Amino acid sequence: MKNEAAKEKIGFGALLVATLVIVVPVILIVGLIIARGFGALSWEFLFTMPRDGMKAGGIFPAIVGTFILVVTSIAFALPIGVMAAVYLHEYARENLLTRIINLAIINLAGVSSVVFGLFGFSLFVIFLKFGVSITAGALTLGIMTLPVIITTTREALRAVPQSYREVSFSLGASRWQTVRHAVLPFATPGILTGAILSVGRVAGETAPILFTVAAFYLPRLPHSLGDQVMALPYHLYITTTQIPNVPEGYRYGTALVLVGLVLIVNVAAVILRSKMRHRK
Amino acid sequence: MSRARKVREFFIEKLILASGLASVVFVVLILIFLLREAVSVLKTVSLGAFLGGRFWYPISDPARLGILPLILGSLAVTLGAVVLAVPLGIAAAFYIAEVAPRRLRGLLKSCVEILAAIPSVVLGFLGITILVPFLKNFLGLPTGLTALAGSIMLAFMALPTIISISEDAINAVPREYKEGALALGATHWQTLHRVIIHGALPGVIAAAMLGIGRVFGETMAVMMVTGNAAAIPHGLLEPVRTLTATIAAEMGEAAQGSPHYFALFGIGVVLFVISFLINLTADLFLARSRKR
Numbered sequence: 001m002k003n004e005a006a007k008e009k010i011g012f013g014a015l016l017v018a019t020l021v022i023v024v025p026v027i028l029i030v031g032l033i034i035a036r037g038f039g040a041l042s043w044e045f046l047f048t049m050p051r052d053g054m055k056a057g058g059i060f061p062a063i064v065g066t067f068i069l070v071v072t073s074i075a076f077a078l079p080i081g082v083m084a085a086v087y088l089h090e091y092a093r094e095n096l097l098t099r100i101i102n103l104a105i106i107n108l109a110g111v112s113s114v115v116f117g118l119f120g121f122s123l124f125v126i127f128l129k130f131g132v133s134i135t136a137g138a139l140t141l142g143i144m145t146l147p148v149i150i151t152t153t154r155e156a157l158r159a160v161p162q163s164y165r166e167v168s169f170s171l172g173a174s175r176w177q178t179v180r181h182a183v184l185p186f187a188t189p190g191i192l193t194g195a196i197l198s199v200g201r202v203a204g205e206t207a208p209i210l211f212t213v214a215a216f217y218l219p220r221l222p223h224s225l226g227d228q229v230m231a232l233p234y235h236l237y238i239t240t241t242q243i244p245n246v247p248e249g250y251r252y253g254t255a256l257v258l259v260g261l262v263l264i265v266n267v268a269a270v271i272l273r274s275k276m277r278h279r280k
Numbered sequence: 281m282s283r284a285r286k287v288r289e290f291f292i293e294k295l296i297l298a299s300g301l302a303s304v305v306f307v308v309l310i311l312i313f314l315l316r317e318a319v320s321v322l323k324t325v326s327l328g329a330f331l332g333g334r335f336w337y338p339i340s341d342p343a344r345l346g347i348l349p350l351i352l353g354s355l356a357v358t359l360g361a362v363v364l365a366v367p368l369g370i371a372a373a374f375y376i377a378e379v380a381p382r383r384l385r386g387l388l389k390s391c392v393e394i395l396a397a398i399p400s401v402v403l404g405f406l407g408i409t410i411l412v413p414f415l416k417n418f419l420g421l422p423t424g425l426t427a428l429a430g431s432i433m434l435a436f437m438a439l440p441t442i443i444s445i446s447e448d449a450i451n452a453v454p455r456e457y458k459e460g461a462l463a464l465g466a467t468h469w470q471t472l473h474r475v476i477i478h479g480a481l482p483g484v485i486a487a488a489m490l491g492i493g494r495v496f497g498e499t500m501a502v503m504m505v506t507g508n509a510a511a512i513p514h515g516l517l518e519p520v521r522t523l524t525a526t527i528a529a530e531m532g533e534a535a536q537g538s539p540h541y542f543a544l545f546g547i548g549v550v551l552f553v554i555s556f557l558i559n560l561t562a563d564l565f566l567a568r569s570r571k572r
Contacts, residue, residue, distance in 0.1 A: 004467050004469075004470065007469060011469040011473065012375075015372070015374055019376065019388060021368060022368060022369075022372050022391075022392070022395075022436075022443075023391045023392075025436070026394055027391065029406060032410075033402070080299045083295060083296045083299035084299040084302055086296055088300060091293070091296060091297070091300070101301065101303055103563070104303040104307045105303045106560075106562075106563050107307050107556055107560075110497070110556070110559035111497065111551075111555055112524055112552075113498075113500075114527045115527075115551050115552055116310075117531075118531070118544070119548075121531070122545070123313045126536075147303070150303070174289060175293075176289045177289075204397075204400070204401070204402070205399070206400070206401045206500045210528055210531065237404070237500060240405045240408060240409075240504065241504055248409070251409075255405055258399060258401075258402060259398060259399070259402055262397050263397060266393065270393070
């Protein structure tokens with residue numbers, strides 16, 4: 001028996017070590033980015049155009065570009081994603097079509113981000129003649145983030161008690177009326193969580209925008225949806241690999257702005273989700 | 281119900297159906313628009329020479345478009361990442377789901393979620409500024425830009441997927457299994473590695489598969505740290521070039537309509553097919569784990 005107790009100690013100890021090997025670097029990574037990036041943050045860094053071949057000045061156009069891409073791609077993907085989840089959870093029966101749709105969603109979630117980039121280039125930039133533009137980039141990013149929105153919306157719909165639907169039906173409401181008035185209002189926080197999570201995803205992606213929208217250097221703000229934009233992740237990529245002698249603080253500053261944005265968004269999603277759970 | 285209302289509902293419901301089908305349409309569109317460009321590469325090389333060719337010299341004249349080195353590069357990096365991430369991830373999932381005290385559990389889960397949220401380009405940036413010089417000095421290599429650096433980065437990126445899905449699988453094991461084992465006098469550890477692991481196995485396998493899928497398709501971080509040498513790799517301590525990195529790095533330079541351009545779409549098709557197979561297999565295991 002004593003032997004078994006010792007074995008348990010060793011076993012649990014090993015599991016703990018494995019967990020620490022993962023968690024400690026995460027804390028170090030975030031700490032390092034904050035420590036080294038914080039010094040670079042200034043009014044000038046956040047709100048002016050880059051200068052001297054992007055070795056000085058600010059990252060304002062990249063921040064604006066990422067913001068525009070997030071807003072446009074979510075505006076495209078959210079309605080489709082929510083309606084797709086409504087279809088799957090409130091309308092569809094368990095049949096072959098539903099299985100095919102589910103398989104497509106899984107596959108969409110698993111396709112490499114650079115393949116989305118190729119696809120977006122081939123369909124939107126070339127075939128539909130949108131050119132390298134915000135439209136092409138936003139549609140590419142939107143399609144990529146659909147699975148996130150569909151899955152989280154579905155979870156939210158699943159969490160709405162069945163009795164709500166039954167009461168609504170028993171009062172003579174149609175299926176759409178039931179969805180509209182007895183289901184969706186209660187699923188809203190969950191749907192928002194999905195939207196917020198995809199904001200984080202869209203803001204951080206580089207590969208899908210490489211050939212569809214990202215501008216290497218464009219020290220002005222876009223005028224229309226047909227313009228290219230700079231974006232934070234792409235900016236970090238080129239200042240790290242393509243341009244020599246960019247001051248390290250500048251790179252860490254860009255990384256901090258990007259990570260900060262993504263993490264704030266994720267924290268917001270977590271808070272929203274826990275509020276939702278409390279309400280239930 | 282008024283007629284106008286009926287008409288409106290009819291249209292709304294058609295819109296909902298259309299959105300439901302959108303994912304299928306997009307997947308089909310992706311395949312069509314990749315294939316549309318990719319088939320033209322077969323005018324330059326045969327399918328066998330494309331997939332099995334040992335040389336990727338896309339801009340020499342005549343261009344040599346064999347993607348075997350790239351496939352092997354992707355495999356080498358993926359294999360390294362899997363060896364690192366799968367055992368670590370499963371162990372951490374067991375710790376978080378079964379062993380960790382309640383308070384610590386929340387904290388650990390947040391750390392995993394933060395890791396999942398960090399953009400790959402940021403990990404690539406840290407890889408190139410910290411990990412790569414470290415590997416170079418620590419292992420005494422001519423360059424730190426190696427398959428190993430890619431494997432380490434990718435292991436980290438696959439971990440959140442592996443941990444969260446394994447954890448779900450562990451939590452889904454019926455309580456009676458655990459209570460039965462404990463009632464028979466088994467220690468918590470014995471229960472864990474003899475009972476719970478069997479119940480959770482299909483889900484854990486699915487987690488590993490999805491982790492592999494994530495790793496195989498990852499682009500930015502891997503492109504930044506692996507050195508991008510398109511040669512057949514002999515080990516993890518050399519520079520390699522993956523399928524994904526090749527597309528990302530060369531698409532900007534390839535002239536539209538050139539064999540090189542078509543070949544990059546061909547690589548896209550290869551990636552699409554592989555990720556499809558991986559995700560399909562993972563889904564079969566997940567369905568099995570849910571059935572239990």
